Amino acid sequence: MKLLVDAGNSRLKWRLDDQGRVVSKGIGALDEPEWLAGLGPFADKISGVAVSTVASEGRRLDLASQLARLTSAPVRFHWAEPQRSGLVNGYTDCQKMGADRWHAMYAAWRRSDQGVAVVDAGSAVTVDYVSAGGQHLGGFILPGLQMMVRSLRTDAARIGFDPSQALDTTPGLSTTQCVNHGLAWLTAAMVGRIHDDVKRAGLRQVLVTGGDADRLVGLGLNAVVARELVLDGLALIDEEDQRP
Ligand SMILES: Nc1ncnc2c1ncn2[C@@H]1O[C@H](COP(=O)(O)OP(=O)(O)O)[C@@H](O)[C@H]1O
Ligand SMILES: CC(C)(COP(=O)(O)O)[C@@H](O)C(=O)NCCC(=O)O
Ligand SMILES: [K+]
Numbered sequence: 717m718k719l720l721v722d723a724g725n726s727r728l729k730w731r732l733d734d735q736g737r738v739v740s741k742g743i744g745a746l747d748e749p750e751w752l753a754g755l756g757p758f759a760d761k762i763s764g765v766a767v768s769t770v771a772s773e774g775r776r777l778d779l780a781s782q783l784a785r786l787t788s789a790p791v792r793f794h795w796a797e798p799q800r801s802g803l804v805n806g807y808t809d810c811q812k813m814g815a816d817r818w819h820a821m822y823a824a825w826r827r828s829d830q831g832v833a834v835v836d837a838g839s840a841v842t843v844d845y846v847s848a849g850g851q852h853l854g855g856f857i858l859p860g861l862q863m864m865v866r867s868l869r870t871d872a873a874r875i876g877f878d879p880s881q882a883l884d885t886t887p888g889l890s891t892t893q894c895v896n897h898g899l900a901w902l903t904a905a906m907v908g909r910i911h912d913d914v915k916r917a918g919l920r921q922v923l924v925t926g927g928d929a930d931r932l933v934g935l936g937l938n939a940v941v942a943r944e945l946v947l948d949g950l951a952l953i954d955e956e957d958q959r960p
Contacts, residue, residue, distance in 0.1 A: 717761045718954065719787070722946040723769035723779055724816060725839035726862070727927065731947050732758055741944075746775055752786050765791040766954035768946055770814040794819065794953055801826070801956075806852035816946045817842050817855070823942070823949030824923045825850060831919035833910060835939065836946070837928035839863060843910060845917055853917060858906065861928050864899055883934045904935045911938065 717739060722729040723746050730751065731741040740758065744751020755762075765783055769776055776793070783791050796818035798810045803825040807813045816836060821844050824832045831848040835841070837860065844855035859867070865879045877892040885901040888894035914922060922939035924932055929941050942948070 717758060717763060718951070719755065719758075719762050719765045719783075719789075720947045720950050720954070721765065721767045721769070721779070721783075722816060722819075722944075722950065723767065723771050723775070725770060728779075729944070729947060730755070731944065731951075732762075733951055746771055746779060749782055752782060755786060759786055762787045762789045764789050764954070764958070766950050767791060767793045768815045768819045768950045769793065770816050792954060792957070794950055794957075800953065802850040803846065804851050806854050814842070817844055819947075819949035819953065820844075820923075820925055820945040821846055821852065821949070822953060823945045826949075826952055828921055830921060831917060833914050833919050833922040833939075834945070835910065835922060835924040835926075835929075835932065835937065837861075837924060837926035837932050841906070841926075841928075843906075845913065845919060847917070848920075860926075861899060861903075861931065864902075865895075868895055881931065883931070885935075900935060903932065907932060907935050907937045 717732055717734045720731045720733060728744045728746045728751055732739040742751060742754045780791060795815050796810050796813035798805050800822060803822055820834050820836055824834045825846055832846050834844045839860045841858045841860050842855060845853040847853055868875050875891060877895040880896045882896045883900050884897050885904050886897060888897040923942045923945060924937060924939040925942050925945040933939060
């Protein structure tokens with residue numbers, strides 16, 4: 717049984733796979749070891765752990781020690797790579813790319829032989845374009861929803877508002893409306909830009925993942941929601957690397 721871990725800046729997603737079958741899964745927080753409780757019953761069946769993380773080095777080491785308390789199985793951290801099975805990273809310095817982006821892109825590339833856009837709406841939003849030939853054409857990094865809400869709350873003295881998940885993009889008539897509608901309006905504009913890029917580059921599909929995936933779809937993103945895209949790519953890569 718293999719434990720797959722996607723440790724992002726906000727949340728940790730885990731999944732237990734056994735020969736291609738999902739045995740169990742969960743979401744937790746890296747700083748709160750409670751997430752490990754759900755794994756207790758399976759601990760002695762874990763034969764290996766594969767991790768994709770964008771957390772700081774300090775938090776990565778904390779994660780490594782949490783995992784060492786759970787299991788003595790080997791823990792493998794996977795990072796962005798220059799290329800794999802026909803997918804070519806467009807970064808000149810691949811080590812600088814977030815592991816989650818590479819793993820999501822790899823899963824997308826393996827499930828489609830056509831050009832694809834990968835959107836990860838997490839703490840930050842990332843957008844990456846991959847051509848039909850597997851060339852990573854580049855991407856974008858933007859602040860995510862909670863990050864934008866936080867910055868408005870902390871960096872402006874007189875913006876008092878109640879954040880809501882409203883998808884209303886009409887002009888607001890109160891501070892709360894102006895903020896919430898503004899964030900929806902901004903996201904809808906981003907969705908329009910993604911559609912333009914996808915058309916221009918001749919990509920055939922958009923895959924969206926991350927905690928705010930449904931919000932993007934709600935704001936018009938024409939995409940297939942793939943909730944575990946990072947874990948899917950991580951699983952494929954770890955499997956390939958373990959093959960003799
Ligand atoms: N239950 C939840 N807890 C925290 N964030 C959530 C939750 N549901 C949706 N979200 C949204 O998901 C985003 C974080 O997405 P996630 O994919 O978990 O991020 P990361 O991979 O960076 O940890 C937040 O910006 C938030 O708006
Ligand atoms: C852009 C990210 C912060 C997104 O992470 P997330 O929101 O999923 O936690 C992460 O992929 C990252 O730290 N990237 C490093 C910089 C780069 O990809 O170029
Ligand atoms: K992200």
